[in-house]
Amino acid sequence: xxxxxxxxxxxxxxxxxxxxxxxKLRMHYEAVTNNEIKANxxxxxxxxxxxxxxxxxxxxxxxxxxRFFPSHIGWVESIMxxx
Amino acid sequence: MLTILNYIAIFFVLLGTIxxxxxxxxxxLIGLHGIKNHYGSTGAxxxxxxxIVPAWNEGDVIGNTIEHLLSMDxxxxxxxxxxxxxxxxxxxxxxxxxxxxxxPDNVFHLRREKGGEGKAHTLNxxxxxxxxxxxxxxxxxxxxxxxxxxxxxxxxTRHLTDKTVGSVTxxxxxxxxxxxxxSKFIAFEYITAQAASRRAQNVMGSLACLAGGAxxxxxxxxxxxxxxxxxxxxxxxxxTTFKTQLNGRKAIFDGNxxxxxxxxxxxESLWKQRLRWxxxxxxxxxxxxxxxxxxxxGKNLGSIGFSLIWFAIxxxxxxxxxxxxxxxxxxxxxxxxxxxxxxxxWILNVFAYLFITIYSLIIDKQTAKKAWLQGILFPGIIxxxxxxxxxxxxxxxxxxxxxxxxxxxxLGLTAKILVLFMYAWLAICxxxxxxxxxxxxxxxxxxxxxxxxxxxGFGPLLCVITLxxxxxxxxxxxxxxxKTIKSGKVVISK
Numbered sequence: 001x002x003x004x005x006x007x008x009x010x011x012x013x014x015x016x017x018x019x020x021x022x023x024k025l026r027m028h029y030e031a032v033t034n035n036e037i038k039a040n041x042x043x044x045x046x047x048x049x050x051x052x053x054x055x056x057x058x059x060x061x062x063x064x065x066x067r068f069f070p071s072h073i074g075w076v077e078s079i080m081x082x083x
Numbered sequence: 084m085l086t087i088l089n090y091i092a093i094f095f096v097l098l099g100t101i102x103x104x105x106x107x108x109x110x111x112l113i114g115l116h117g118i119k120n121h122y123g124s125t126g127a128x129x130x131x132x133x134x135i136v137p138a139w140n141e142g143d144v145i146g147n148t149i150e151h152l153l154s155m156d157x158x159x160x161x162x163x164x165x166x167x168x169x170x171x172x173x174x175x176x177x178x179x180x181x182x183x184x185x186x187p188d189n190v191f192h193l194r195r196e197k198g199g200e201g202k203a204h205t206l207n208x209x210x211x212x213x214x215x216x217x218x219x220x221x222x223x224x225x226x227x228x229x230x231x232x233x234x235x236x237x238x239x240t241r242h243l244t245d246k247t248v249g250s251v252t253x254x255x256x257x258x259x260x261x262x263x264x265x266s267k268f269i270a271f272e273y274i275t276a277q278a279a280s281r282r283a284q285n286v287m288g289s290l291a292c293l294a295g296g297a298x299x300x301x302x303x304x305x306x307x308x309x310x311x312x313x314x315x316x317x318x319x320x321x322x323t324t325f326k327t328q329l330n331g332r333k334a335i336f337d338g339n340x341x342x343x344x345x346x347x348x349x350x351e352s353l354w355k356q357r358l359r360w361x362x363x364x365x366x367x368x369x370x371x372x373x374x375x376x377x378x379x380x381g382k383n384l385g386s387i388g389f390s391l392i393w394f395a396i397x398x399x400x401x402x403x404x405x406x407x408x409x410x411x412x413x414x415x416x417x418x419x420x421x422x423x424x425x426x427x428x429w430i431l432n433v434f435a436y437l438f439i440t441i442y443s444l445i446i447d448k449q450t451a452k453k454a455w456l457q458g459i460l461f462p463g464i465i466x467x468x469x470x471x472x473x474x475x476x477x478x479x480x481x482x483x484x485x486x487x488x489x490x491x492x493x494l495g496l497t498a499k500i501l502v503l504f505m506y507a508w509l510a511i512c513x514x515x516x517x518x519x520x521x522x523x524x525x526x527x528x529x530x531x532x533x534x535x536x537x538x539x540g541f542g543p544l545l546c547v548i549t550l551x552x553x554x555x556x557x558x559x560x561x562x563x564x565x566k567t568i569k570s571g572k573v574v575i576s577k
Contacts, residue, residue, distance in 0.1 A: 025158055026127070032156075033127035033241055036234070040339045041122045047282075048117030050445050058437060071476045073426065 089416055092409040096424050099406025099509060103435045105395030108388065110439055112283035113446070119286050121248070121335050125241040129161055130220035132236065132299075133213045136166045137205040139198060141227040142174035148227055149182045149190055156233040157240075163218070165191045166227075167209040170198025202295070203312045203319040214302070214310050222305055224312075226296040230258065230343040230575050238340035239299045249304030249332025250324070251340075252290070253297040254278050256450060258343030258573040264457065264533055265353060268541040269346040271454040271461060274443040280392075281336035289383035290334040291393065293327075295320040297342040304332050316370065318363020325371055328384055338446075345573035350523035350532055354548060361552035364397050400550035403509045403543075410506035418491040425506065429473035436462060436470050449576065463515075463540025465508060513547035515539035520547075 019027070066080050134152055138145050145166060152164050166179045179192040195208050206224060213219050221243060223236065231253075239251045254277050257270035277294070284290045298320065307330050313322035327334050347353040374381025376390045383389060395402075406428070413421030440458050444451035451458070460467065472479055479485075483498035491499065504511075519535035536544060 026129075029129055029158075029237070030127040033125075033237065036238065036339075037122050037125055037241070040238075041120070043339065044120050044122070044282075045117040047446065048114040051111075051114030051442065054438070054442060054445070058434070065474065069475055069477070071426075071430070072480070073423075073430070073476060076430075 086416070089413065089420070092412040092416070093420075093424065095405040095409030096413070096428065098402045099409070100428060100431055101391070101402050102395045102399050103431050105392050106439055107435055109280050109283040109392060110442055112286045113279055113442070115286045116282040121242055121245070121285065121333075121337075124245040124248075126244040128240050128244040129158055129237070130240060130243065130301075131161045131218055132157070132163070132221045132223050132240065133219035134162070134164045134223045134225060135206055135209040135213070136164060136225055136227050137169060137202050137209070138166050138171060138175050138179075138227040139169040139205070140171045140173040140175060142171070142178055144228045145175055146178045146182060148225075148230070149179070149186075151230050152225075153186060153189055154233070155231055155236050157236050159189065162236075163189055163191065165193055165209050165213060167193045167195065167205050169195050169200075169205040201314065203314040206319075207311045207314065210305065210311060214305065220302055221299055222302065223297070223299045224295070225298075225342075226344065228345055228573060229255070229296040230573055231297070232341045232343070232575055235297075235340045235342055236299075238337055239297075242335045242337065243299070243301050245333075246301075246303075247333050248335055249301055249307070249327040249330065250293055250334045251299045252281070252293040252334070252336050253340035253342045254281075254336070254338045255294045255296050255342050255344050256447075257346045258576065259345045259348060260572050260574040262453070263348050265350060265536075266346055266348050267454040267457040268461070268536075269353070270450050271443065271458040272541065272545075273346075274447045274450055274454075274458075275439060277336075278338050278446050279439075279443055282338055284389075284392075285336050287383060287386065287388055288333070289328060289386060289389040290324055290336055291389075292318075292321045293324045293334060294342075296344050297340075298323070300327075301332075304330075307332070316363055316366040317359045318367050321363060321367045322370070325367065325374075325384060328382060329374070331382075343573055343575050350520050350536065350544070353544075354520050354524075357545060357548045358552055358555065361549045362555055364549075365552055365556045368393070368397055397549070400513060400546045400553075403513065403546060407507050407510040410509075411503065414491055414503060414506055418494070419488050421506070422485060422502070426473065426476045426479065429469055430476070432466075433470050433473050457541070460537060461541050463512060463536075463543060464538050466512065466540055469505060469508070512539045512543040513550060516544035516547045517551075519544065 063080075063083070066076060070077065070080070136145070136148060136152075141148075149164055149166070153159070153162065155162070166175075168175050168179060176192065176194065179190070182190045183192055193209055193212055195205060198205070210222065213222055221240060223239075225231075235253055239253060242248050242251045255273060257266055257273055259266045262270070281290065300323075304327055308323065308326040312319045313326075316322060324334050347356055368375075371381070371384075374385045375393075376387060377385040379385070410421050410425055413424065440461065444455055444458055462470065483494060483502060491502075494502065515535055516539040519532045519539060522535060523529075523532040
């Protein structure tokens with residue numbers, strides 16, 4: 001019983017002990033860093049999406065341009081005929 | 084019938100497309116950075132960081148730099164600033180001593196009594212002191228005039244969680260206030276050369292250069308590469324980058340870690356800075372001659388992709404001149420063929436220009452707002468006109484009355500002059516850029532040098548500097564560390 005009390009007391013003390021400044025700082029920076037990593041990963045993924053969309057737009061514009069203002073260049077014409 | 088000389092001429096024209104292929108290759112890799120990046124291996128890591136600030140007569144800017152460094156969002160107890168004063172003759176020592184009195188645990192003044200030997204010697208003085216103590220777990224090398232954004236250092240140190248990473252570099256942005264046309268050209272150039280290219284190099288696993296103004300090394304990495312910076316060349320940053328990677332550690336670029344720097348605002352000062360860089364690149368190419376196209380010796384630096392990118396820059400003026408020579412040769416020997424090649428070359432140029440310019444502006448929208456015009460004018464007005472005309476090859480044919488199989492004798496005089504000029508432009512544009520430099524150097528009116536640069540393009544200016552660097556290296560000209568004059572008017576734009 002006495003031993004249990006001791007265990008109970010020590011646990012209570014542990015819970016109520018205030019975090020040291022260093023630990024607080026560490027936890028703060030851990031949270032901040034995790035958020036930054038998430039945001040940066042998202043940002044990089046966005047660049048990938050922009051790139052794919054952008055290439056599609058360029059190819060589409062080239063197609064429209066060739067349709068109305070043909071270049072009369074062999075390999076361009078052969079691609080246009082296949083499409 | 085094509086003669087052997089014609090085949091050589093065609094080969095020369097194709098060489099001119101190498102820089103375009105290299106740029107396109109890099110720009111396609113950037114998208115992959117969304118999937119293959121180092122963020123997955125990072126985490127909160129706040130080592131003791133010793134910041135080395137080499138300073139020679141930086142009295143006007145050093146106080147501001149120290150204040151900015153100490154105001155970064157990083158635990159103060161883990162931050163020390165070592166200003167290595169390279170025998171300054173101005174008030175630099177007084178400013179640093181005053182800062183030491185204000186922050187005795189964070190700011191330290193290291194004085195070299197014999198100075199002027201160059202940045203690498205200055206850095207080594209600081210590195211010796213820092214490595215002699217056990218305190219520092221990471222070393223950040225910066226320039227005296229750069230400004231770090233509050234979170235930049237933390238964004239860099241997080242990569243060192245991964246012990247295979249030896250060094251990390253940040254994105255240096257042009258921050259002159261208010262800035263001028265030249266500094267805005269540089270702002271745009273830095274998107275392509277850093278924010279874009281270095282992301283691609285992250286994907287390739289081989290970084291070309293840690294920016295001199297923001298390179299973070301783990302203590303282990305600095306010790307592994309000999310505990311010192313190379314002093315034999317003008318490209319000490321690139322030497323350090325290569326040594327890090329050849330030693331088996333990664334060098335990482337973090338495009339979200341931003342540092343602001345004041346870049347040259349005149350063609351003359353830009354020439355000095357870039358000539359040093361270009362000569363440094365030539366020296367690195369020679370010093371690491373065993374790694375090129377050799378993965379066994381060069382690891383990822385020896386890959387075909389990295390060698391392509393490296394030589395596309397180092398040999399760009401050669402490629403441009405040979406391309407012109409090839410086209411002009413074919414003009415006389417087989418005009419129809421030369422015209423077809425010319426049009427194909429420029430169609431590739433149209434695609435590369437559109438893709439690189441617009442995507443660069445997307446990558447860094449903040450810089451795009453202030454430097455979009457410089458981005459558009461980057462190739463110069465004449466090349467830009469050719470790019471626009473190349474979208475309509477039929478109109479170009481019509482203009483010179485081109486019919487298949489025709490020879491140059493059948494062209495009208497105006498068409499002859501025009502076509503020859505366009506063929507030669509790839510080489511001539513460098514000459515015009517050189518005239519812009521001479522005009523600026525000899526203090527001719529600003530509008531003259533600016534007009535010449537707008538005609539030639541900013542890219543050709545960098546090209547002619549590279550060409551000039553070959554001559555300087557060939558002549559074994561003195562390795563002079565010309566310090567770029569800074570006004571201290573750099574601001575962090577948010």
